Amino acid sequence: MASHDVGIGDFVLLDEITVERVVDNLKTRFNGGKVYTYIGEVCVSVNPYKTTNIYDVDHINKYKGRELFENPPHIFAIADAVHKEMKQQGRDTCIVISGESGSGKTEASKIIMKYIAAVTNLSGQQEIERVKNVLIQSNSILEAFGNAKTNRNDNSSRFGKYMDINFDFKGDPIGGHVTNYLLEKSRVVYQQKGERNFHCFYQLLNGCSEAELNKLRLVRDPAAYYFIDNGRNNKTASSDRNDYKTVCSAMFTLGFSANETHTIWNIIAGILHLGNITFRLDDDKLIIGNNSALNDTANLFSINSKDLNTALSQRVIAAGGEVMQKTHTLIEAEYGRDALAKAIYERLFTWIVSLVNGSINVNNSDDMKRYGTLIGVLDIYGFEIFDVNSFEQFCINYCNEKLQQLFIELVLKQEQEEYHKEGIEWQNIEYFNNQIICDLVEQAHKGMIAIMDEACLNVGKVTDEMLLDAMDKKLVDHKHYSSRQLKPIDKELQHRTQFKIKHYAGDVIYNISGFLDKNKDTLFQDFKRLLYQSKNPVISKMWPEGAQNILKTTKRPLTAGTLFRNSMIALVKNLASKEPFYVRCIKPNEVKSPVVFDDERVNHQVRYLGLVENILVRRAGFVYRQRYDRFLKRYKMISQYTWPNFRGERDMDGVRTLMNEKHFSDDVKYGHTKIFIRSPQTLFALEKMRNDL
Numbered sequence: 001m002a003s004h005d006v007g008i009g010d011f012v013l014l015d016e017i018t019v020e021r022v023v024d025n026l027k028t029r030f031n032g033g034k035v036y037t038y039i040g041e042v043c044v045s046v047n048p049y050k051t052t053n054i055y056d057v058d059h060i061n062k063y064k065g066r067e068l069f070e071n072p073p074h075i076f077a078i079a080d081a082v083h084k085e086m087k088q089q090g091r092d093t094c095i096v097i098s099g100e101s102g103s104g105k106t107e108a109s110k111i112i113m114k115y116i117a118a119v120t121n122l123s124g125q126q127e128i129e130r131v132k133n134v135l136i137q138s139n140s141i142l143e144a145f146g147n148a149k150t151n152r153n154d155n156s157s158r159f160g161k162y163m164d165i166n167f168d169f170k171g172d173p174i175g176g177h178v179t180n181y182l183l184e185k186s187r188v189v190y191q192q193k194g195e196r197n198f199h200c201f202y203q204l205l206n207g208c209s210e211a212e213l214n215k216l217r218l219v220r221d222p223a224a225y226y227f228i229d230n231g232r233n234n235k236t237a238s239s240d241r242n243d244y245k246t247v248c249s250a251m252f253t254l255g256f257s258a259n260e261t262h263t264i265w266n267i268i269a270g271i272l273h274l275g276n277i278t279f280r281l282d283d284d285k286l287i288i289g290n291n292s293a294l295n296d297t298a299n300l301f302s303i304n305s306k307d308l309n310t311a312l313s314q315r316v317i318a319a320g321g322e323v324m325q326k327t328h329t330l331i332e333a334e335y336g337r338d339a340l341a342k343a344i345y346e347r348l349f350t351w352i353v354s355l356v357n358g359s360i361n362v363n364n365s366d367d368m369k370r371y372g373t374l375i376g377v378l379d380i381y382g383f384e385i386f387d388v389n390s391f392e393q394f395c396i397n398y399c400n401e402k403l404q405q406l407f408i409e410l411v412l413k414q415e416q417e418e419y420h421k422e423g424i425e426w427q428n429i430e431y432f433n434n435q436i437i438c439d440l441v442e443q444a445h446k447g448m449i450a451i452m453d454e455a456c457l458n459v460g461k462v463t464d465e466m467l468l469d470a471m472d473k474k475l476v477d478h479k480h481y482s483s484r485q486l487k488p489i490d491k492e493l494q495h496r497t498q499f500k501i502k503h504y505a506g507d508v509i510y511n512i513s514g515f516l517d518k519n520k521d522t523l524f525q526d527f528k529r530l531l532y533q534s535k536n537p538v539i540s541k542m543w544p545e546g547a548q549n550i551l552k553t554t555k556r557p558l559t560a561g562t563l564f565r566n567s568m569i570a571l572v573k574n575l576a577s578k579e580p581f582y583v584r585c586i587k588p589n590e591v592k593s594p595v596v597f598d599d600e601r602v603n604h605q606v607r608y609l610g611l612v613e614n615i616l617v618r619r620a621g622f623v624y625r626q627r628y629d630r631f632l633k634r635y636k637m638i639s640q641y642t643w644p645n646f647r648g649e650r651d652m653d654g655v656r657t658l659m660n661e662k663h664f665s666d667d668v669k670y671g672h673t674k675i676f677i678r679s680p681q682t683l684f685a686l687e688k689m690r691n692d693l
């Protein structure tokens with residue numbers, strides 16, 4: 001490790017491995033302006049909450065093509081290692097970035113992509129430049145529509161993102177593919193106090209020209225719109241205006257047609273108007289209170305405003321082969337309006353992702369099969385606890401459980417395999433295995449998602465409270481589940497509607513209200529037919545099922561919970577099939593400050609991320625391991641047997657001779673391909689000899 005480093009750059013070199021020492025070292029490094037620290041090849045990143053120059057061209061050049069140990073810890077070194085592994089070994093690799101909300105995952109994923117873009121395409125091929133541009137610029141589009149200010153993070157990802165980047169045999173990016181996971185669409189119609197709707201709404205209101213604004217029949221003041229005013233934090237950020245320009249120019253770069261871009265903003269404006277539609281009852285008749293909002297919405301969605309009126313106030317039901325109209329109650333009408341807004345937004349988002357994919361699809365799939373390798377970058381919503389936690393938090397936190405499980409499996413398994421492979425004795429390390437919590441959520445028949453699905457089968461008859469009863473009954477003995485009704489009563493739970501899950505990252509109290517509905521995730525068929533009839537072909541295409549005959553019975557669609565579980569299982573399987581690298585992000589404080597290091601909060605994160613166990617496993621008695629050839633490359637100059645060139649047959653023999661000569665032999669073990677060193681002193685001594693030459 002370079003001598004000017006602050007604290008210790010690789011945790012395996014700590015003299016004492018305890019949570020306190022790990023936190024201390026992180027604190028020393030945070031205060032000294034060091035963002036990154038290693039555990040072997042795992043990169044621990046502490047959000048600096050300030051801009052620094054550590055991502056400039058000089059730094060890129062310093063890390064380009066170098067080995068991890070040659071430079072101070074940096075996420076560039078990990079990105080380089082990932083790229084090198086993929087290029088040299090021809091293996092698909094992936095980078096799993098985890099940590100709680102606001103810890104720096106999305107920033108990390110962008111830094112990695114920028115680095116990869118900077119070190120590739122040395123021959124300057126036009127098509128590769130285009131792909132790189134698309135990969136980078138797609139971020140601003142996806143963040144505009146998928147990120148929002150929450151009480152934990154001003155730019156919080158409200159969707160999960162997994163991006164595959166395809167490389168050719170030279171290691172240059174030739175395409176990519178984004179997979180998105182469950183968008184938190186409830187945000188479109190409601191935000192908790194202090195939070196905002198998705199960025200795009202404010203970007204449009206602030207950034208578009210007067211002429212556009214008039215065309216969309218909007219005013220600039222966000223307070224005029226119910227859907228973005230209910231968070232009572234409708235302030236637009238100073239960046240919204242510029243971000244609008246950035247997003248529009250990114251859409252242009254990605255090749256979105258004028259009509260496509262136009263449709264996107266029309267839909268966003270339409271949703272704002274839709275939110276202003278109110279209902280009242282007049283002699284039991286449902287009346288729409290705000291006709292201009294109705295007309296504006298209909299215009300922007302290119303649908304007939306009378307039809308929209310009808311679809312908002314009644315629904316068509318098919319019973320016994322006959323079709324009937326049923327007028328909505330006030331509550332049903334408001335529910336329908338909100339469901340429509342959420343559904344349109346979700347379809348829009350999925351469609352935008354498909355446009356992004358369309359512009360970076362790998363064209364030549366044959367070439368791809370022959371030479372192609374992938375780097376996958378996973379940046380997903382982090383573990384979060386709000387004042388009120390609902391179905392979305394339940395899914396998000398379950399997703400984080402799955403990633404933690406993957407980390408446990410792979411890191412421990414890999415290490416175990418390595419010792420075994422190298423013929424080195426292995427010593428077991430105890431750790432908390434969160435499989436039990438994953439099972440609690442996802443197990444067939446007995447898990448929470450299965451219980452919810454069962455409740456959803458009984459349309460109309462089951463309430464959220466009844467669902468909670470069912471969970472209480474089935475999960476009464478589960479160590480990680482508690483509820484007000486169970487004995488012993490969980491005193492923390494104040495209301496009949498709450499339950500608690502003991503997650504790996506902390507206890508979360510969820511409110512059952514809305515769970516059934518969000519899991520069922522249905523939209524009245526009337527809306528689907530209406531949007532299918534839109535004169536705007538882009539909108540119409542988003543609603544293919546609207547073409548269906550009302551009398552035709554359809555198969556019950558999978559619930560949101562089951563779809564999410566299936567997508568998580570597929571994601572984990574995909575990640576596990578690649579060579580994984582990890583970035584573990586830590587949030588230093590709750591106040592977004594570059595100078596506050598909250599010992600207690602960091603201590604908690606270090607514990608639940610299992611960093612101490614990770615270090616112990618990594619060391620398992622050895623602080624350092626290295627392939628013989630690389631070891632020689634670094635230290636051959638300290639022995640005349642190996643300098644300037646080792647002439648023996650096997651690198652291993654060179655390493656042995658060198659270590660014998662320096663009297664280090666008692667402190668090392670020789671594996672089949674690697675040397676394992678027990679104490680940090682040996683490594684320091686080697687480094688000193690090298691530096692003193």
Ligand code: ATP
Pocket residue numbers: 035047048049050051052099100101102103104105106107108153154155156157158380381382383585
């Ligand atoms: P979520 O789970 O809510 O999406 P996240 O882990 O993706 O959270 P980010 O959005 O990446 O968190 O980071 C939150 C904020 O912290 C950023 O907007 C930025 O201001 C700051 N930040 C994060 N990483 C860095 C960094 N490496 N350098 C400077 N600032 C950073």
Ligand code: MG
Pocket residue numbers: 105106107155156157379380381382
């Ligand atoms: Mg994020």
